[in-house]
Amino acid sequence: xxxxxxxxxxxxxxxxxxxxxxxxxxxxxxxxxxxxxxxxxxxxxxxxxxxxxxxxxxxxxxxxxxxxxxxxxxxxxxxxxxxxxxxxxxxxxxxxxxxxxxxxxxxxxxxxxxxxxxxxxxxxxxxxxxxxxxxxxxxxxxxxxxxxxxxxxxxxxxxxxxxxxxxxxxxxxxxxxxxxxxxxxxxxxxxxxxxxxxxxxxxxxxxxxxxxxxxxxxxxxxxxxxxxxxxxxxxxxxxxxxxxxxxxxxxxxxxxxxxxxxxxxxxxxxxxxxxxxxxxxxxxxxxxxxxxxxxxxxxxxxxxxxxxxx
Numbered sequence: 307x308x309x310x311x312x313x314x315x316x317x318x319x320x321x322x323x324x325x326x327x328x329x330x331x332x333x334x335x336x337x338x339x340x341x342x343x344x345x346x347x348x349x350x351x352x353x354x355x356x357x358x359x360x361x362x363x364x365x366x367x368x369x370x371x372x373x374x375x376x377x378x379x380x381x382x383x384x385x386x387x388x389x390x391x392x393x394x395x396x397x398x399x400x401x402x403x404x405x406x407x408x409x410x411x412x413x414x415x416x417x418x419x420x421x422x423x424x425x426x427x428x429x430x431x432x433x434x435x436x437x438x439x440x441x442x443x444x445x446x447x448x449x450x451x452x453x454x455x456x457x458x459x460x461x462x463x464x465x466x467x468x469x470x471x472x473x474x475x476x477x478x479x480x481x482x483x484x485x486x487x488x489x490x491x492x493x494x495x496x497x498x499x500x501x502x503x504x505x506x507x508x509x510x511x512x513x514x515x516x517x518x519x520x521x522x523x524x525x526x527x528x529x530x531x532x533x534x535x536x537x538x539x540x541x542x543x544x545x546x547x548x549x550x551x552x553x554x555x556x557x558x559x560x561x562x563x564x565x566x567x568x569x570x571x572x573x574x575x576x577x578x579x580x581x582x583x584x585x586x587x588x589x590x591x592x593x594x595x596x597x598x599x600x601x602x603x604x605x606x607x608x609x610x611x612x613x614x615x616x
Contacts, residue, residue, distance in 0.1 A: 308387075308462070308463060308602060308606065309599065309602045309603050309606050310384070311384060311387045311388045311391055311462075312391065312459060312462070312463075312599060312602065313599065314388055315388055315391035315392045315395060316395070316397065316595075318388075318392055319392060319395060319396065319397050319398055320397065320398065323396070323397075323398030323399065324392065324393060324396060324398075324399075325399070328393070330393050331478075334364065334475070334478065335478070335482070337360070337363070337364075338360050338478065338479065338482060341356050341359055341360045342356060342483070342494075345359070346494050347494075348492065348493060348494055349493055349494070350493040350494070350496055350497065352494055353483065353487075353493065353494040353495055353496060353497040353498060354497045356483075356494070357479060357483075357497050357498050357501060360475060360479055361472055361475045361476055361479065361501075364471050364472075364475055365468050365471050365472040365475065368390060368467050368468050368471045369467075369468040371386065372386055372387070372466060372467050372468065386467065387462070387466065387467045390462075390467035390470055390471060391458070391462055391467075391470060393474075394458045394462075394470040394471060394473070394474040395454055395455055395458050395459070395470075396454040396455075397451075397454060397455055399450070399454055400426070400446075400447065400450035400451070400454060403422060403423075403425070403426035404426075404443060404446075404447045404450075404584070404588070406418075406422045407419050407422050407423050407426070407439065407440075407443045407584070408443070408581055408584040408585065408588075410422060411436065411439065411440060411580065411581035411584065412581045416436055416439070419436075419439050420432055420434055420439060423439055423442060423443055423446075426443075426446060427442065427446050429442075429563070430563045430564050431563075433562040433563060433564070433565070434561060434562055434563070435562060436580070437578050437579050437580065438561050438562065440578075440579035440580050440581065440583060440584060441556075441557050441558070441559065441561075441579040442561070443579075443584055444549075444550075444555065444557060444579055444583065444584060444587045445546055445557055445558075447584075447587055447588075447591070448545055448546055448549045448587065448591075449542055449545065449546070451591050452509075452510060452513050452545055453477055455591075455595065456509060456512075456513045456516075456594070456595075456598070457473055457477070457506070457509050457510075457513075458470040458473050458474055459598065460473075460508070460509035460512060460513075461473040461505075461509065463602065472505075473505060476498075476501055476502050476505050477502060479495075479498040479501075479502070480498050480499055480501075480502035482495075482498075483495030483498040483499075484496070484498040484499030484500075484502060485499070487499075503541060506541050507541070510541050510542075510544060510545055511544060513545060513594070514526075514530060514544045514545050514547075514548035514549070515548070516594045516597055516598065517545075517548045517549045517552040517590060517594060518530070518548055518551070518552055519597065520552070520590065520593035520594050520597050521549075521551070521552025521553055521590055521593070522551060522552050522553070522554060523552075525551035525552070525554065525574075525575060525576070526547075526548045526549075526551035526552040527548075527551070528551060528575075529547040529548060529550055529551030529573060529574055529575060530544055530547050530548045530551065532547075533547040533558075533571065533572070533573050533574075534546075534547040534548075534573075536571035536573075537558070537570075537571060537573065538570075543573070546558070546573050546574075547573045547574065549574075549587070549590060550573045550574020550575070550576075551574050551575065552590055553574075553576075553583065553586040553587060553589075553590050554574070554575070554576030554577060554586075555574050555576055555577055555578075555579050555583045555586065555587075556572060556573070556574050556575060556576060556577065556578060556579065557572075557573040557574045557579065558570045558571050558572045558573040558574070559571075559572050
């Protein structure tokens with residue numbers, strides 16, 4: 307049932323992608339804003355209480371509804387889980403931007419590639435060289451595919467619809483409170499950032515390990531072990547280092563932004579990033595996704611045979 311829900315959610319999202327401004331996300335952001343208005347007194351403990359309320363409220367609602375549907379019909383909780391996955395995942399939320407950058411680079415239209423990348427990442431891109439555009443696109447693509455596909459998938463597999471909702475709520479709060487207050491040096495959003503790191507600990511390593519399995523295993527593991535901790539976020543450092551090693555590309559390294567050079571550590575090894583390497587990154591993502599689906603299917607079939615044999 308889990309496998310079918312995942313497959314149908316991915317197919318549905320491909321044919322009818324849900325946008326970031328959808329009703330559910332808009333309602334949740336409105337709820338989060340109300341929670342912050344009532345609890346943000348600038349202290350760390352205020353952020354803890356607000357985070358618990360903002361995450362546990364939708365998680366509890368989904369858990370109650372999902373449990374109640376089991377008393378209606380066997381198909382009802384499955385359809386509900388499918389709907390939750392459809393809302394919490396979002397392959398197409400970033401894949402069109404990635405494809406646009408890749409196509410612009412293939413056509414040697416650097417200006418368009420920079421513009422698309424800047425709109426996607428919300429970071430300055432007007433001074434980036436061609437290889438820098440390709441590097442940043444691969445980096446953002448690997449991070450987004452984790453946030454919007456593998457992260458919610460992982461927690462859905464473990465905890466059902468409530469897990470996917472809790473994960474998505476935590477990532478929204480990380481970006482809305484954690485990243486904002488880290489830049490400001492304020493305390494309210496500190497817990498949101500820490501909680502997201504804890505929630506990401508296991509699934510981000512499972513995703514990185516999967517990159518290694520479906521790619522160049524030795525180089526992925528080598529880059530993971532030797533380079534990940536140098537990145538500003540060790541969690542994303544693991545993801546990017548393993549992904550870069552798996553496809554044999556060099557990520558990280560300096561960027562030309564805002565009339566200066568932003569120095570970053572090197573991740574991966576092998577070739578310089580270009581439009582062809584963007585295609586390799588797409589291939590890595592699809593192989594990883596198929597690997598997860600195959601693994602879940604095998605576990606599901608083995609479980610059914612085990613119950614039958616028993």
